[in-house]
Amino acid sequence: MIATDIVAAGQHPAGAEGTDTLKQQLHRSQRIYKRRTWLLVAPLLAFILIIFVVPIASILINSVANPEIRDGMPKVTMALKQWDGAGIPNENTFRAVVADLRKARAEGQIASVAKRMSYEDPAYRGLIMRTLRAAPENDAAPDTREALVGALPLWGENTTWRSLQRASRPFTSYYLLAVFDRKVDPQTGNIVKLPDGDALFVNVLLRTLLMAAVVTLLCVGLGYPLAYWLAKQPAGRANLLMIMVLLPFWTSLIVRTASWIVLLQSGGLINGALLHTGIIDKPLVLVFNRVGVYIAMTHILLPFIVLPLYAVMKGISPNYLRAAISLGAHPFIAFWRVYVPQTYAGLAAGGLLVFIMAIGYYITPALLGGPGDQMLSYFVAFFTNTTMNWGMAAALGSQLLVIVLLLYIVYIRVTRTQAELATH
Secondary structure (H helix, E strand, O other): HHHHHHHHHHHOOOHHHHHHHHHHHHHHHHHHHHHHHHHHHHHHHHHHHHHHHHHHHHHHHHHHHOHHHHHHHHHHHHHHHOOOOOOOOOOOHHHHHHHHHHHHHHOOOOOHHHHHHHHHHHHHHHHHHHHHHHHHOHHHHHHHOHHHHOOOOOHOOOHHHHHHHHHHOEOHHHHHOOOOOEEEOOOOEEEOOOOOOOOHHHHHHHHHHHHHHHHHHHHHHHHHHHHHHHHOOOOOHHHHHHHHHHHHHHHHHHHHHHHHHHHHHOOOOHHHHHHHOOOOOOOOOOOOOOHHHHHHHHHHHHHHHHHHHHHHHOOOOOOOOOOOOHHHOOOOHHHHHHHHHHHHHHHHHHHHHHHHHHOOOOOHHHHHOHHHHHHHHHOOOOOOHHOOHHHHHHHHHHHHHHHHHHHHHHHHHHHHHHEEEHHH
């Protein structure tokens, strides 16, 4: 296209006018080329935007969204914007509390308001639910403040109103703090650590990272020699063996996990074979514990590291090893110093893929693990499907997202450093 335009432009008379026309046609051709390029990639960009960007943005927003008090108590929210935070608010604010709670009860929102306030302090749930019983019948009664403070002393405390003011803001740090076992102290307003009896999610996060790391190491330990052996096979045999490696992909994940329950249970095939050969005297406990989770997850994720390693190893010439051995190096030293460094790219890509997939696993630990073997994704599903706490589910999902992004950044920097070293 550009060459045709140049030829056509060359038919114009020489001079400044011909040069300007040539430039204009070049610019027009480039604009047409860029427009066609954008039109070609537009469907892919739209797909990425709809399938990935929008859901991720929604998760990030839900992890800090704070709509319950603003929607359920709009008059109080407006009144607390004018409150200076000293003492307790005036009579009009107390009247706004009663009016908003009556409206929230009529619209079925009072439970949501009470639940949100209980995040600040569990005592606030009962306070919200008992307020209307203690309030005067008339919303405009002149003694609403006195009646509420007399019946429910919490309304006379400054910390209650500061907590309500904090909960009425458009965004909250509660969910993000909660996933790190932190909260805002209603008495001081400072970020404090949860008591040991209430702390949960940091341990779950560490457990998730540990289990994912163990599964990744097991996959590397099993997948590396398997990929190396496959890469040394003739082409026909290697293709047949790769089909066998990929065969588990043709089976549902739930079916594979359920099959491991059958194999690993006390009366299963594995324990039966060990008992029959006399290796053990009583069945091993291989299911509903961490061992069963490791076995099943390693089996499921193993192909994801074999594939990139096989692709890299297939392109490595055997002449490097032969040259190192011919120069006097021990075969193992030659393999470790010459062959293994050339597989770092496939090893890093496969290991990262397995680790990222492992930290988000839900079905396998839920079916094969015990209560102490559940990973972070289990609690995401719990808050989504059971308690309908979208804020906590989104905060836990954001936690996993940040981990994946950090791992990806590390992977990019490591591969870039290796590429720079290879060029020098």
